Amino acid sequence: MSRSVGWESTFNQIAEVLNQYVERGEQVLLHLVAEESQFTRFNRGRVRQTGQVSDGQLELTLIGSGRVCDRILPFTGDKETDWPLIAAALVEARQELPQLPEDPFLVTPRGAATSREEYPGQILEAAAVPEAILAPLTGTDSAGLYAGGRCIRGYADSLGQLHWFETETFTLDYSLFTADGQAVKEVLAGNYWDAAQYERQIETCRQFLGLMGRSPKAVPRGQYRTYLAPAAVADLLSMFSWGGISEAALRRSGGALRALQQNERQLSPKFHLRENFGRGLVPRFNQWGEVAPTELPLIASGELVNTLISSRTAQEYGLVSNYAVTAEHLRAPEVSPGTLNEADILKQLDTGLYVSNLHYLNWSDQPKGRVTGMTRYACFWVEQGEIVAPIQNLRFDESLYRCFGDCLVDLTQSVVCVPEVGSYEHRALGGAWVPGVLVDEFTYTL
């Protein structure tokens, strides 16, 4: 991607100019999300769609008289274009504010923190993407998406807080298929394109794919000892972000970890979860410019030691904020490793299911922490420590309290990063650091 847009300098200039327009008793916050991205989608090992997107959205928040309203505007990085829209939005917001009810849980920014993080990369030039991605896949039936380029998050407010996070990254999310639709899925991500690493990964996929040439085994519904590979664990962990570990969700009923919080249910003493921003994949600041602690333990030895508390939730319930974002979802989750040697996974599984990925999770009974979803991609029936055959996809319906609690046997000795590859509205950042997990009596229903 060309570096044609002066996102940072324009953002800083606008923040500075805007502060001159702020009136007594007002506070103004700016939050920027921007990207310059290359997207190349492929199917059957050939290019399906390819293009570039340059996009920026600026959220302007006006606070005054105990009230707050937001305006979201295009941000092009060109001050001459952006400033008139922003100035008009400020005027409009100022006119609207008195019409709104007072907000008893209003969060006003404090302090004068500043930060700047930039992670330059060395990724593929746009014209090189098709050949670099597809040549190593020659002879395979493959589908996926390469997404790469600059991603930006910025924050500024009328108190003088200023944060900038910029990273140049790529994600390559792809699957290789057998003739009858069995698949291996992989993700490659980072700041540097490493062709050799990609080729090694594909070679491993090809070997895995060979195992799936055998006829799929139809496994009847029931409870089976199951190894959940890291990608599957990351999917289950994502449910913690969907009404799981949010303090607001727990306070307002229905939060899945409420029984854990109230000591009605336990998780395994082997299960530890924390937020760890130390890896630098995502910004630590939130939409109020607050900077989260580098590490925040959430579940330690199976006990809930912290929930995610935004300043708004803290304001409402008289708590201390740990600077979560408004939605109180995990931003930099990390599950601690266990003692299961990766080389012994099949041996320790003995007889049961090796599940590489899960798909389409949803609560089937949220207050009880019960989740349903499907197995997907490279899932195998294992007997006496040997892979026997790929399986036909199975529906599971199981509680987090059993999976990470009563039924958790062990976690692998190492953790891996399962990168975020989502691109709704804009490319997502970060990922989950998780081990594989061995579970007894995982419940499959269809």
Added chain:
Amino acid sequence: MSIGFGSDKTLASLARVLEGIDLPADWIGIRGVRESITRRMMRDGHPEDNMRSLDQGAMVEVLAHGQFGYAATNRLTPEALRAAAVAAYQQAVAASALRLHSFSVEARPPVVGQYYSPQQQPLDGLSPAELCELLSKICRELKVSEQIMQTNATAIANQTESWFVSSNGSEVYQQLALLETHFSATAQSGSVVQTRTNNGYLAHSYQGGWELFPQAALWEQIDRVAHQALELLTAEECPTETSTLVLAPDQMMLQIHESVGHPLELDRILGDERNYAGGSFVKPTDFGQLAYGSPLMNITFDPTVAGEFASYAYDDTGAPATRQHLIRQGRLERGLGSLESQARLGVEGVACARASSWNRPAIDRMANINLEPGETSLADLIGSIERGVFMETNRSWSIDDQRYKFQFGCEYGHLIENGELTRPVRNPNYRATTPDFWHSLVQVGDRNTWEMYGTPYCGKGEPNQVIRVGHAAPVCAFENVEVFGGAQ
């Protein structure tokens, strides 16, 4: 100088930009989109969100050497759009040697036309103060008991305009007025927590203005939602049994969406979606052949329904949109596929190439997918069932990547005993496989039971896109379905 999106000269301005692009391309198109949204949310009568947004930008698409390339930018100057055209052309050329299919300009037919949503009262017809007071009042009315722990009310007004010009003469303008509303009550008694909504989160999503909300029945609906949330606290768990399942139209919406709409998308059948949303159990040879469900099943793709959420006159590639039967009397007739997918697969499709906004390429998408009504009254339908469960309002959904095995949960249920709705049940869930389920369709309600809903949150595509869909259906009955309740 920027292109003035929103003026009556926008199409002409984009056409002039197009004329100024000098590239050896077979076809060039520019699609501009401007979306203005006002979102107001109240929780327990307190403001949660008062937001107005403007998003605008343009996608330039170029066909060269049989390959489309695109470049999207929110810089709306002629220079930026011309630069985007060059970038799009370079994309097409770079990929052409590895293209999946050699497209021709027939995938972008020339078309001239306009479309406007029906609208009586403009979307800015209520002041911020009036709307906040209305939402606050809804919260207050929902609080019918101390056991109601949380109330929510939301209204989202959206005006989207799009302009499409192309080198082969297309000039299309479409203006959508969209209103999405929602309210809910969450009740708690000890460890039992139950939420009831007005037909699901933002299920009341339609094209139109403020005439859609509030309506006369609003306050009755609020009272019903609040009391049903309380009712669920003491309701028994949904039984675990194989039973006759009756689904209300607000759950049929999800059932149709997941187990008919998505499996019929031609890009899934072609494999484009396999790495993300998945493929389909439907094979190319099934069109014209497959008995998808019982003879009572009639499904249409219908972007012409006035007020339905995903109505339009032209898709995002310029294909004119018309009503088409996808499934007639249970037999599969055609798929949900754009001109591109039709060219690739060689089967009939519909005008369904849609993009979530200016910054995403068009892909195969549902619009309004409706189940046509039958002839059975609700009283006769229920009266004929000796034992069953009537379920309303989706709250949980999951289906496999071939759209085959699914499990859905609902907010609210009733037992059907000896031809009558009797006791309410909580945590009603059901699971089945798609073909078996649709073949078990034994009764379809008449026009009086037919209701229309929509959702702004259908996710698909790489890069990801969330898009609006509409679904309308009557009450339906299915035999021998596995139903069950919550966790022990």
